[in-house]
Each structure stands twice: as structure tokens, then as C-alpha cells.
Amino acid sequence: MTTTTQAPAMRRIPWGRIGSYAFLLILAVIYLGPLLMLVNTSLKTMPAFMKDATGPAIELNFQNFVDAWNKASFPKYLLNSAIYTFAATTIYVITAVYVAFPIARGYVKFSGALLTLFVIALFLPPALIPQFQLVLNLGLYNNPIGYILLFVVNPIGIVILVNYIKTVPKELDEAAAMDGCGYFRFVWSVVLPLIQPALATVIVLQAIGIWNEIITPTIYLTSKDYYPITRGLIVFQGVYGSNWPTLAAAVLMLTLPMLLLFLFLQRYIISGLTAGSVKG
Amino acid sequence: MTYHFGRGWARFIPYLLLLPGVIFYLVIALLPSLATSLYSFTDATGLQGAPMHWLGLENYKEFLFMGQASKDNLDALGRTLVFCFFVTTIQFALGLLAAVVLNQRLRGTNVFRTLYFMPVILGAVIQGLIWSLFLFPLGGPMARFLDLFGMRSEFLGGQPSEAFAWVIVVQIWANMGTTMIIFLSGLQTIPSDLYEAAKIDGASSWQAFTNVTWPLLTPSVNTNLTLNIIGSLQAWQLFLVLIGYRNGTQVLGYLIYATGFGQTSGSVTSSFRQGYAAAASIILFLLVLVIGMTVQFILRRREARILG
Numbered sequence: 001m002t003t004t005t006q007a008p009a010m011r012r013i014p015w016g017r018i019g020s021y022a023f024l025l026i027l028a029v030i031y032l033g034p035l036l037m038l039v040n041t042s043l044k045t046m047p048a049f050m051k052d053a054t055g056p057a058i059e060l061n062f063q064n065f066v067d068a069w070n071k072a073s074f075p076k077y078l079l080n081s082a083i084y085t086f087a088a089t090t091i092y093v094i095t096a097v098y099v100a101f102p103i104a105r106g107y108v109k110f111s112g113a114l115l116t117l118f119v120i121a122l123f124l125p126p127a128l129i130p131q132f133q134l135v136l137n138l139g140l141y142n143n144p145i146g147y148i149l150l151f152v153v154n155p156i157g158i159v160i161l162v163n164y165i166k167t168v169p170k171e172l173d174e175a176a177a178m179d180g181c182g183y184f185r186f187v188w189s190v191v192l193p194l195i196q197p198a199l200a201t202v203i204v205l206q207a208i209g210i211w212n213e214i215i216t217p218t219i220y221l222t223s224k225d226y227y228p229i230t231r232g233l234i235v236f237q238g239v240y241g242s243n244w245p246t247l248a249a250a251v252l253m254l255t256l257p258m259l260l261l262f263l264f265l266q267r268y269i270i271s272g273l274t275a276g277s278v279k280g
Numbered sequence: 281m282t283y284h285f286g287r288g289w290a291r292f293i294p295y296l297l298l299l300p301g302v303i304f305y306l307v308i309a310l311l312p313s314l315a316t317s318l319y320s321f322t323d324a325t326g327l328q329g330a331p332m333h334w335l336g337l338e339n340y341k342e343f344l345f346m347g348q349a350s351k352d353n354l355d356a357l358g359r360t361l362v363f364c365f366f367v368t369t370i371q372f373a374l375g376l377l378a379a380v381v382l383n384q385r386l387r388g389t390n391v392f393r394t395l396y397f398m399p400v401i402l403g404a405v406i407q408g409l410i411w412s413l414f415l416f417p418l419g420g421p422m423a424r425f426l427d428l429f430g431m432r433s434e435f436l437g438g439q440p441s442e443a444f445a446w447v448i449v450v451q452i453w454a455n456m457g458t459t460m461i462i463f464l465s466g467l468q469t470i471p472s473d474l475y476e477a478a479k480i481d482g483a484s485s486w487q488a489f490t491n492v493t494w495p496l497l498t499p500s501v502n503t504n505l506t507l508n509i510i511g512s513l514q515a516w517q518l519f520l521v522l523i524g525y526r527n528g529t530q531v532l533g534y535l536i537y538a539t540g541f542g543q544t545s546g547s548v549t550s551s552f553r554q555g556y557a558a559a560a561s562i563i564l565f566l567l568v569l570v571i572g573m574t575v576q577f578i579l580r581r582r583e584a585r586i587l588g
Contacts, residue, residue, distance in 0.1 A: 020381045024381060024388075031396055031398065032395065033421060034410045037421050054419060101294075108295055121310050125562055126313070126561050127313040127315075129312075129316055129324070129561065130315035153305050177284030181285075183294060212403025214404055214517055233405055237412075251410060255410070262398060262401040269400065270461055
């Protein structure tokens with residue numbers, strides 16, 4: 001037989017698919033591993049952890065959560081974090097809408113230049129030192145009000161709002177004005193509901209940023225009574241650093257609700273990232 | 281744009297309502313930002329009412345050219361660049377690979393995507409503490425894993441260079457999701473008929489990637505590179521949580537904070553030298569500016585060449 005024949009059509013092994021899944025799974029282990037370790041450790045007793053750090057927590061020691069809750073002043077710090085996040089985000093969003101709307105509509109002179117002015121801060125040196133001097137000289141150092149004020153500014157949010165408001169039909173303004181609706185009320189009760197998706201994105205980005213902030217509270221808040229939960233956790237780590245089961249319980253109590261929240265808010269975080277990056 | 285909501289004094293209502301936001305921005309962000317360079321020429325401290333003197337370029341000279349301290353500063357500057365290089369390249373490559381793999385028609389892509397993106401919401405403190413535990417040197421998971429290969433590591437408590445390398449790992453773990461999401465949104469803008477056309481022409485999947493995906497992904501490539509480079513040059517939160525202020529590991533951002541706001545390192549407590557810290561932050565800013573502009577220039581030229 002000298003005639004060469006076509007090789008029989010073999011069932012092709014889907015190497016691409018196998019490789020893809022292998023890659024995804026390895027990456028998944030790297031992302032899940034640290035979380036599983038956290039959960040596992042939080043359920044162990046200290047002796048069990050010292051004997052075998054990675055072994056499964058058979059005893060299910062929930063006492064760690066009680067200890068962490070009490071020793072880490074969790075309720076107080078959580079409340080502080082909630083107050084800072086809520087207050088600053090509310091003030092920011094309300095002021096930002098009244099900045100973004102007239103700029104998007106051209107209802108104020110030099111609106112283009114004004115928008116540029118807001119964006120320009122992104123390309124300037126960090127404000128860290130003069131900001132501190134300002135807060136210090138206003139007597140707002142180690143003061144919750146001073147702390148909140150530091151978070152009522154965010155140029156990226158303004159850009160997102162301006163872009164979104166431009167998609168709201170201008171005819172609405174005219175119609176509402178004809179019906180005798182005032183400017184303030186128009187923005188508040190007509191524009192706000194119409195820009196909900198952008199608003200949600202801006203709120204979520206701002207709130208997460210404030211909630212997770214660690215450098216600003218380290219600089220500005222010295223008394224324990226004012227600590228947000230992030231600072232509280234670092235202090236707790238300083239004191240209970242070697243007691244990993246209790247520390248892990250404390251970290252987990254903060255991580256779980258955030259992960260749940262993440263599942264609901266993911267959409268807004270993603271749209272914020274991509275909206276911000278288009279401009280960047 | 282014609283204004284419909286009244287005439288006369290009513291015309292000023294938008295200005296009035298715009299004012300709070302603008303004032304906040306000017307007072308809290310813009311003016312302090314501009315004032316940083318002024319402070320960098322003074323001996324300002326962090327003490328209320330302390331006198332302040334004009335020093336000219338003294339802070340800059342001290343930062344760059346005076347004895348052991350300036351050597352430490354330049355080391356920190358070099359470390360900042362090393363950190364930026366490794367974080368940017370690895371995060372970029374991993375994020376791109378993850379996005380391309382997830383963009384296929386596979387089962388469970390939503391779950392994987394959510395999982396990789398998840399650390400973004402947790403913030404530096406939780407990210408750092410979770411990894412401190414994961415890197416527990418006495419029989420923790422990573423120690424066990426390295427043990428399989430006969431390797432040992434003291435992780436965050438080991439040699440400075442070792443601790444530094446682990447911060448790079450955590451930084452990438454924490455932020456890879458963002459890079460991936462931006463790539464994914466870029467991939468979704470590429471029309472699928474282009475891939476079908478490539479398939480008909482007999483292109484392999486690698487050829488489809490280099491000839492279709494990669495060039496059309498240029499906007500996301502630019503965004504990611506710019507964000508990653510600028511972000512990693514300024515990032516230092518994870519250093520604070522994972523290893524604290526330790527000699528041989530500091531990057532510029534941490535050094536600025538430590539000189540400006542006092543930081544105990546071993547037996548040495550630095551004072552609040554805010555003028556000096558302002559000078560250091562101007563130096564970091566210039567570094568970011570020069571690298572950022574250079575990268576922008578290269579990326580723009582590349583974009584013009586590819587997309588025409």
C-alpha cells in the first residue's frame with residue numbers, strides 16, 4: 001500500500017477547554033483559599049490552631065465571635081463607620097447633583113471650564129499635607145465633623161453624573177418649568193429619579209471608599225471613641241495579633257456582610273469602574 | 281442653553297445651589313493640592329500654631345543629597361519603581377488572560393468572574409489581614425504548600441525583600457479583578473463576526489488573538505496600563521497593614537506618610553516634618569507625572585499606528 005490516505009477523523013480532545021478550566025480553577029483556589037482559611041481559623045480554639053494551623057475546625061468554637069464582638073468594640077466602631085459613610089456620602093451626592101446638573105445643561109456660565117476645573121485635581125500633586133494643616137488650623141483635628149468633611153469631594157463622581165444627565169431629554173426642563181415647577185424641586189423630584197443608575201454607581205463607589213479607608217482615620221482620628229471599624233481592626237490586631245482565631249472571627253464578621261453586599265452591588269461597581277476608565 | 285426656570289433673580293438659583301459643591305472642592309481638594317508645592321519650601325510641622333519658615337530648596341536637597349537619609353529615600357524610590365513594574369506587568373498579563381478565558385462560552389464564567397473581582401470591595405485592611413493569616417509561617421496554608429516543594433519562607437516577617445515580594449502578590453490578588461473587568465468590557469465590544477471571518481480564513485485561535493483581539497483591545501490596554509502604573513506608584517496601604525513601617529521595605533508613599541505624620545520604626549520616632557514630607561510628595565508626583573506622560577505618549581502613538 002503506497003497510497004497515502006487522509007488520517008481518520010479523530011475525535012479531537014478539546015485541549016483549549018481543558019486548559020481554560022484548569023486556569024480558572026487554579027485562580028479560583030488562589031482567590032478562595034485565603035477566605036476558607038479565614039473561616040476555618042475563626043471556628044478553632046487557640047490550642048487547636050497552634051497545634052495544626054490548617055487542619056479542619058472540628059470543634060466549631062463559636063466563642064471566638066462573641067469574644068471578638070466584645071473585645072474589639074465592634075458595635076461602637078461599626079456605628080462610627082456607618083455614620084461617617086452615610087453622612088459624607090449623603091452630603092457629597094446632594095451637592096454633586098447640583099453641581100453636575102447645571103454643568104450638563106449649560107445653565108451656568110463657563111460650564112465647560114467648570115467641569116475641567118473639577119477634573120484638574122486628578123492631575124495635581126496629592127493634597128495630603130496642606131489638607132492636614134487646614135483641618136488642624138480649623139480646630140477639626142480628631143473631630144468627626146472634620147473627618148466627614150474630607151470625604152465630601154470626588155471629581156470622578158461629578159464626571160459620571162454630568163455624562164449621564166446629558167442623556168436626560170432637555171424638553172423635560174421646559175415642560176416642568178411651564179407647569180410652574182421650580183429649579184430646586186425639578187432637580188430633586190424629576191431629575192434624581194431619572195438618573196438613578198448613575199446615582200447608584202456614584203453612591204456605591206463613594207460609600208465603599210469611605211468605609212474601607214484606613215490612611216485618613218490613622219492620620220486624623222486619635223481618640224478610640226472616633227475610630228471607624230478599619231482602624232479598630234488594626235488596633236485589635238496590634239493587641240490580639242497572636243490570637244488568630246479571635247482575630248479571624250473579627251475579620252470574618254466584617255468580611256461576610258461586605259461579600260453579600262458585593263453580590264448585590266457588583267453591577268454598580270463595574271459600571272463605575274468602566275465609566276471612570278473611559279474618561280481616564 | 282436657554283434657562284426656563286424664571287428670570288431676574290431666579291436666574292441665580294442654579295449658581296447658588298452649585299456653590300456648596302464648588303466650595304467643598306476648592307477648599308478641600310484643589311487649593312490644598314496646589315499648596316503642596318508651597319509647603320515643600322518650608323519647615324512646616326504638624327503642630328498647631330508652630331512658626332513656619334521659608335527654606336527654599338533645602339527640603340529637596342536634604343531628600344536627594346544628604347547622607348544616609350537620602351540614600352534611604354532613593355532606595356524607597358527605587359523600590360517604588362520595582363513595585364510598580366512587577367504589579368503592573370503581572371496584573372496586566374493575568375487580568376488579560378482571565379478576561380480572554382472568561383469571554384469564551386464556558387460554564388460557570390459568572391461565578392469565576394465574581395470570585396476574582398470580589399476582593400475589590402474588601403479594602404486594604406481586610407485584604408491585608410486575610411493574607412496575614414494565609415501566610416501564617418507556622419504551618420499556615422502557604423507554608424504547607426511551599427513545604428511540598430521543600431521550600432521555606434518567613435513570609436511577611438522574613439527578609440525585607442521577601443516581605444516586599446509578598447506585598448506585591450497581595451496587591452495583585454486584590455486588584456487583578458479590576459483589570460480583568462476592564463478587559464472584559466473591552467472584549468465585549470469586539471464584534472463576533474470578526475472571529476467568524478477569521479475562522480473561515482483558517483486562522484488558529486492564537487492568530488485570531490494577535491490579529492483581531494489584541495489590536496481591537498487597544499483602548500482597554502491603554503486604560504489598564506495607565507491605571508495600573510499610576511495606581512501602583514502611589515499605593516502603600518497594603519504595606520501599612522501587612523508589614524508596617526519596616527526598614528528595607530518602604531515605598532515612597534509610606535515614607536511620605538511616615539515623615540509627615542510621625543512613625544515609630546524600631547527605637548527611632550520621626551517627628552512631624554510636614555514641609556519635608558510635602559517635598560517628598562512633590563517628588564513622587566513628578567515621578568508619576570513623568571512616567572505617566574511617557575506611557576501616554578507611547579500608547580497614543582501605538583494607538584494611532586494600530587487603529588489609524
